[in-house]
Amino acid sequence: MTRLGILLSGRGSNFLAIADAIDRGQIDNAGISIVISNRAEAPGLAAARARGLATAVIEARGRKRAEQDAEIIACLREHGAELICLAGYMRLLSPEFVVAYPQAILNIHPSLLPAFPGLDAQRQALQYGVGITGCTVHFVDDQLDHGVIVLQRPVPVLDGDDEAALSARILEQEHIAYPEAIARVLSGNYTIADRRYVARASHNASLLEEIK
Numbered sequence: 001m002t003r004l005g006i007l008l009s010g011r012g013s014n015f016l017a018i019a020d021a022i023d024r025g026q027i028d029n030a031g032i033s034i035v036i037s038n039r040a041e042a043p044g045l046a047a048a049r050a051r052g053l054a055t056a057v058i059e060a061r062g063r064k065r066a067e068q069d070a071e072i073i074a075c076l077r078e079h080g081a082e083l084i085c086l087a088g089y090m091r092l093l094s095p096e097f098v099v100a101y102p103q104a105i106l107n108i109h110p111s112l113l114p115a116f117p118g119l120d121a122q123r124q125a126l127q128y129g130v131g132i133t134g135c136t137v138h139f140v141d142d143q144l145d146h147g148v149i150v151l152q153r154p155v156p157v158l159d160g161d162d163e164a165a166l167s168a169r170i171l172e173q174e175h176i177a178y179p180e181a182i183a184r185v186l187s188g189n190y191t192i193a194d195r196r197y198v199a200r201a202s203h204n205a206s207l208l209e210e211i212k
């Protein structure tokens, strides 16, 4: 079984979508071994406790990023986490963290990267006036919202959308995209060429099914 480590800072709806997908058997042979938050009051942390999962709070407390991250890495290792899923984790990872888990940290971002990285991606999309935005699941590298893209799902911007309405529709797609991306990565049926995620044959077949 592959053990997942979840990092979150807030609501935790993506974490719950992942946990539900595991419970439904949509992510083969995986389990969440630890949920870590940098904020003790994060609702996602309470939700993890309510599900009986192991949790930890590791706050920044004015420490250097590398020090906080060293504690997080120690906690992840203690719980045997092999794939790390950032789920609304509002801290940049230190280079040491990224190096400790090569191509084994995923993040979800509420835009079609490389458009609108950083905070308030949905507001950025509205302000820019795009017709289509969406969400992206990507590997984490040492730059913000930048690593190899595993999966994207588009969401149209509708007339009259405000930030809340658009965010809600993107979030629905995030909850589909993140479990699917985790399942793909755990299947191991891919290679990475330059910065392109390339699905292997069996995987392409299922993608073609989706397109039909």
Ligand code: GRF
Pocket: 008, 010, 011, 012, 013, 014, 015, 044, 087, 088, 089, 108, 109, 110, 171, 174
């Ligand atoms: C999501 O929009 C995600 O894309 C972004 O932060 C938000 C987290 O939401 N990285 P939740 O805590 O998973 O509900």
